[in-house]
Amino acid sequence: MSKENRSRYAILGALSIMPLSGYGLKKFMERSTSNFWEENFPQIYPTLKQLEQEGLTTSLLIKQEGRQEKRVYSLTEQGREELDRWLRTPPALYQVRRNELLLNLFFASQVEPAITLEHVRSYRARVIESLKHLEGIEQQLPTFINESTQPRDRQYWSMVLSYGLLEAKANLAWCDEAIVTLEQLAQEENK
Amino acid sequence: MSKENRSRYAILGALSIMPLSGYGLKKFMERSTSNFWEENFPQIYPTLKQLEQEGLTTSLLIKQEGRQEKRVYSLTEQGREELDRWLRTPPALYQVRRNELLLNLFFASQVEPAITLEHVRSYRARVIESLKHLEGIEQQLPTFINESTQPRDRQYWSMVLSYGLLEAKANLAWCDEAIVTLEQLAQEENK
DNA sequence: ATTGGCATGTAAGAAGTTACATGATTAC
DNA sequence: GTAATCATGTAACTTCTTACATGCCAAT
Numbered sequence: 001m002s003k004e005n006r007s008r009y010a011i012l013g014a015l016s017i018m019p020l021s022g023y024g025l026k027k028f029m030e031r032s033t034s035n036f037w038e039e040n041f042p043q044i045y046p047t048l049k050q051l052e053q054e055g056l057t058t059s060l061l062i063k064q065e066g067r068q069e070k071r072v073y074s075l076t077e078q079g080r081e082e083l084d085r086w087l088r089t090p091p092a093l094y095q096v097r098r099n100e101l102l103l104n105l106f107f108a109s110q111v112e113p114a115i116t117l118e119h120v121r122s123y124r125a126r127v128i129e130s131l132k133h134l135e136g137i138e139q140q141l142p143t144f145i146n147e148s149t150q151p152r153d154r155q156y157w158s159m160v161l162s163y164g165l166l167e168a169k170a171n172l173a174w175c176d177e178a179i180v181t182l183e184q185l186a187q188e189e190n191k
Numbered sequence: 192m193s194k195e196n197r198s199r200y201a202i203l204g205a206l207s208i209m210p211l212s213g214y215g216l217k218k219f220m221e222r223s224t225s226n227f228w229e230e231n232f233p234q235i236y237p238t239l240k241q242l243e244q245e246g247l248t249t250s251l252l253i254k255q256e257g258r259q260e261k262r263v264y265s266l267t268e269q270g271r272e273e274l275d276r277w278l279r280t281p282p283a284l285y286q287v288r289r290n291e292l293l294l295n296l297f298f299a300s301q302v303e304p305a306i307t308l309e310h311v312r313s314y315r316a317r318v319i320e321s322l323k324h325l326e327g328i329e330q331q332l333p334t335f336i337n338e339s340t341q342p343r344d345r346q347y348w349s350m351v352l353s354y355g356l357l358e359a360k361a362n363l364a365w366c367d368e369a370i371v372t373l374e375q376l377a378q379e380e381n382k
Numbered sequence: 383a384t385t386g387g388c389a390t391g392t393a394a395g396a397a398g399t400t401a402c403a404t405g406a407t408t409a410c
Numbered sequence: 411g412t413a414a415t416c417a418t419g420t421a422a423c424t425t426c427t428t429a430c431a432t433g434c435c436a437a438t
Binding site: 155 | 207224225279302348353357
Binding site for chain 3: 212213214215218232233236237255258259260261262
């Protein structure tokens with residue numbers, strides 16, 4: 001439909017690994033791509049319907065014992081082609097990602113350094129959390145592969161993971177540096 | 192008005208450094224915060240009007256020789272308080288930033304490694320560009336200060352800059368690592 | 383003449399988030 | 411009984427981007 005809608009490709013990509021229901025798609029993303037890509041239900045369900053209308057997916061109602069039936073989607077040949085076409089297209093231009101912490105810091109000379117120090121400290125805590133999360137995934141990668149049909153995915157997934165790890169480590173290093181600076185500024189204030 | 196609208200604060204922040212017109216605001220952001228925060232005209236002009244209605248800014252029509260007159264906005268006392276209140280609020284929770292390159296890589300086992308290699312190479316070129324840009328700003332920082340009224344900004348701005356530099360260097364290191372891996376995968380394909 | 387910078391906006395559409403709405407089963 | 415997980419969606423709203431629209435001045 002639209003040119004910029006990349007949710008389609010996230011969904012086509014996931015379905016290329018295994019057929020999934022809307023709910024299953026969300027769970028799949030939470031387990032795998034959540035560090036750099038997520039979709040919510042209000043995006044997933046309408047998109048799945050639309051993809052089916054366009055002939056890129058087909059769905060089957062699966063009956064389950066003691067549980068609500070679910071509609072499981074899989075890629076059609078056309079869907080695979082569309083995914084392939086997108087994979088060959090250079091990813092969108094570097095778009096400025098907004099960073100509210102940096103925006104805050106940019107104007108932070110107007111409040112006491114102790115305030116900003118707190119902001120950076122809690123950011124640091126989140127970076128640590130995210131780093132631990134990624135290291136957890138790193139150890140589970142070999143297991144993750146068994147579930148997947150394509151063993152070649154492993155190398156790609158570990159590249160993606162490495163991106164996150166390097167970035168998190170850089171962020172952590174920055175936090176430590178910034179905290180030292182802010183502690184000094186806070187001390188100077190108290191004199 | 193709304194809870195999540197942070198464009199307001201980017202604008203209030205910029206005006207706290209110096210009074211600016213809508214056009215001037217855009218230029219100011221391009222020169223300073225563009226690596227982590229940008230606003231477009233369709234956001235800037237309506238927001239400025241709204242801020243004035245709320246009493247957070249006041250404006251003056253400035254006549255210029257041989258040029259169209261401009262409306263220059265500055266913060267009111269109330270505007271300063273609103274900015275101060277925001278500066279004291281912890282920046283929004285870590286929100287997942289979508290990364291289309293990583294999404295592409297995650298599913299990239301389905302195309303030839305040479306394709307993905309090209310994507311990473313052009314990403315690398317953009318990282319290098321951005322790194323050079325940041326290093327340029329680093330050298331201009333002392334000059335930048337003279338224009339500003341608040342000399343204390345310098346330390347904060349250099350912290351913000353350092354964030355960008357560390358991140359860009361981490362991204363670059365990742366690119367080099369990924370390129371080696373992809374070159375190997377591409378060679379294996381050719382055997 | 384034509385490009386680039388200064389200057390201000392509107393309209394329309396796309397994208398994304400939050401809240402709402404429902405209901406079954408399983409584990410504690 | 412109550413929280414968590416499975417399961418599917420809609421409505422409303424906010425936010426953001428692109429395209430459109432205009433016009434002056436300075437420099438090449």
